Amino acid sequence: MRPEADPGFAAAFAPPLLDPARDAPTAVTGRNGKPAGRRYDVYRNNVTVSLIDALAAIYPAVQRITGTDFFRAMARFHVRNSPPTSPLLFDYGRDFPDFVANYTHAQDMPWLADVARIERAWLDAYHAADALRLSSALLSAIAPELLDDLVFTPHPATRIVRSHYAAVTIFAANRDSAPVARIDASTPEDALITRAEFDVEVRHLPPGGAVFATSLMSGEPLGAAAMAAFDASADFDIAANIAGLIEAGAFISFAFGDPA
Amino acid sequence: MITATKPATVPLRFSLPIGGVAGTSFKPEHLPAILGTGPQAGFFEVHAENYMGAGGAPHRALEAIRRDHALSLHGVCMSIGGPQPLDKTHLARFRGLVARYQPALISEHLAWSTHETSFFNDLLPLPYTEATLASVCDHIDEVQEAIRRPLLLENPSTYVTFRQSTMSETDFIRAITARTGCGLLLDINNVFVSATNHGYSALDYLADFPLAHVGEIHLAGHAEQTDDDGNLLLIDSHDGPVADAVWKLFEIIIARRGPVPTLIEWDSKIPEWPILRAEAAAAQAILDRCQTAEETEDRRAA
Numbered sequence: 384m385r386p387e388a389d390p391g392f393a394a395a396f397a398p399p400l401l402d403p404a405r406d407a408p409t410a411v412t413g414r415n416g417k418p419a420g421r422r423y424d425v426y427r428n429n430v431t432v433s434l435i436d437a438l439a440a441i442y443p444a445v446q447r448i449t450g451t452d453f454f455r456a457m458a459r460f461h462v463r464n465s466p467p468t469s470p471l472l473f474d475y476g477r478d479f480p481d482f483v484a485n486y487t488h489a490q491d492m493p494w495l496a497d498v499a500r501i502e503r504a505w506l507d508a509y510h511a512a513d514a515l516r517l518s519s520a521l522l523s524a525i526a527p528e529l530l531d532d533l534v535f536t537p538h539p540a541t542r543i544v545r546s547h548y549a550a551v552t553i554f555a556a557n558r559d560s561a562p563v564a565r566i567d568a569s570t571p572e573d574a575l576i577t578r579a580e581f582d583v584e585v586r587h588l589p590p591g592g593a594v595f596a597t598s599l600m601s602g603e604p605l606g607a608a609a610m611a612a613f614d615a616s617a618d619f620d621i622a623a624n625i626a627g628l629i630e631a632g633a634f635i636s637f638a639f640g641d642p643a
Numbered sequence: 644m645i646t647a648t649k650p651a652t653v654p655l656r657f658s659l660p661i662g663g664v665a666g667t668s669f670k671p672e673h674l675p676a677i678l679g680t681g682p683q684a685g686f687f688e689v690h691a692e693n694y695m696g697a698g699g700a701p702h703r704a705l706e707a708i709r710r711d712h713a714l715s716l717h718g719v720c721m722s723i724g725g726p727q728p729l730d731k732t733h734l735a736r737f738r739g740l741v742a743r744y745q746p747a748l749i750s751e752h753l754a755w756s757t758h759e760t761s762f763f764n765d766l767l768p769l770p771y772t773e774a775t776l777a778s779v780c781d782h783i784d785e786v787q788e789a790i791r792r793p794l795l796l797e798n799p800s801t802y803v804t805f806r807q808s809t810m811s812e813t814d815f816i817r818a819i820t821a822r823t824g825c826g827l828l829l830d831i832n833n834v835f836v837s838a839t840n841h842g843y844s845a846l847d848y849l850a851d852f853p854l855a856h857v858g859e860i861h862l863a864g865h866a867e868q869t870d871d872d873g874n875l876l877l878i879d880s881h882d883g884p885v886a887d888a889v890w891k892l893f894e895i896i897i898a899r900r901g902p903v904p905t906l907i908e909w910d911s912k913i914p915e916w917p918i919l920r921a922e923a924a925a926a927q928a929i930l931d932r933c934q935t936a937e938e939t940e941d942r943r944a945a
Contacts, residue, residue: 393755394758396758397758401763411768412803413803413874414842414874421870422802422871422876423802429765467762471692508699510698581699
């Protein structure tokens with residue numbers, strides 16, 4: 384007779400891995416039937432440290448800003464509360480920026496969560512599907528009276544992150560090891576993240592640019608997206624914005640939408 | 644539309660099996676050095692999960708490597724040893740990589756890493772019983788059905804044992820090969836680590852291991868700690884050179900089994916490419932000595 388699958392061993396082994404208050408499971412032992420003790424701790428350590436390392440790899444600028452000890456303590460809380468639900472670690476930590484925003488000891492760095500959001504978007508862009516960027520020559524061939532009805536397909540890598548703080552400048556200054564000059568964190572900045580070919584690029588969007596790009600990415604026609612951008616910022620420059628988005632590789636194609 | 648599961652874009656340029664060659668883990672930071680020195684004689688092994696993104700630089704790097712080298716696809720997260728059903732989405736991604744890159748070797752672990760919805764990112768141990776044997780074999784059948792190829796299953800390194808186990812690890816592994824037809828990836832460092840940790844002889848374990856089914860060997864470095872009683876506890880850390888004792892076991896196994904593809908596994912504190920390549924060259928020298936000895940015997944027999 385076929386033996387029944389036994390879910391018990393994993394159900395007993397798993398919970399203490401991320402909960403240091405729990406004892407090692409009694410189902411496992413060291414030599415000669417002795418309690419597993421530090422031997423089980425090897426697994427706890429592997430799990431916790433490797434997941435903290437995964438967050439550190441996804442959020443290097445956040446770690447540089449906070450310092451390693453601060454970051455690892457913060458990440459340890461998150462790892463224990465929200466372990467990954469996918470075996471793909473580059474998908475891990477999507478709720479980490481929200482965790483950072485609410486983390487008690489990070490309240491004096493209100494821009495930190497937005498820097499994390501840019502880093503998360505950077506990694507999504509890095510792994511996004513390959514696609515050929517839209518050539519600006521194609522767009523310049525369109526008759527001006529037809530432009531308002533154009534709808535655009537975003538490149539799979541394209542992301543927008545909006546911030547009430549200077550998150551783009553802070554991100555850029557902390558992604559490498561060069562010394563960081565004094566930054567006025569209070570200037571709102573919006574990020575455009577693109578990957579036209581293989582290199583991820585993060586740009587600072589001009590006034591109205593985030594509303595414009597977000598509208599286009601959601602399928603709004605060009606005319607309507609420009610109207611929304613003007614509403615958001617009287618300084619909105621449509622020619623500069625559309626040229627900037629196309630130059631960055633934000634889109635892969637356009638089509639004629641239904642006339643409004 | 645380009646997706647992760649597009650059909651093979653890299654021609655299969657290597658006859659199977661690849662024979663007694665030494666390879667290394669492929670680390671992206673080594674790519675310029677590898678391409679700069681021209682095609683290597685051996686093969687490269689990658690962790691499948693690192694190439695399960697839709698596109699971008701990782702696939703470009705792997706295509707550049709695959710163009711001139713045989714590839715070993717090493718899965719780390721399938722959770723074959725766990726009691727719950729395999730993650731069908733993950734299995735489909737694994738199958739997609741096999742189709743796209745046509746690896747010469749495909750392997751996974753006798754371990755588990757997911758329980759319910761949590762992924763623990765470690766190779767966790769299982770008890771060896773009739774019940775776990777049945778579920779492991781079901782999972783291997785499912786993987787082999789998906790990839791239409793035999794899988795090489797890797798023996799684990801462990802730090803604890805389960806009270807409920809009713810058979811030895813080697814009996815368990817032998818039964819898996821008999822029931823599923825899978826091959827084995829013999830990780831000699833894991834054997835040495837487990838033997839030290841549990842106080843048995845690595846040579847006895849290897850004498851009982853079904854060597855005829857071994858299609859690949861792993862060699863790696865380990866770290867030293869102690870357990871609660873002060874006993875030496877070896878950690879399978881993959882962060883340094885292969886230990887002398889592991890080299891010795893490798894020589895014994897190659898003399899007994901004959902040459903098989905052999906990987907130098909190095910996953911953290913990764914050295915410069917020439918150091919990793921030199922470790923592979925040391926393994927290749929041992930494989931070549933055995934190949935020469937076999938040819939000499941063949942000539943005498945003729």
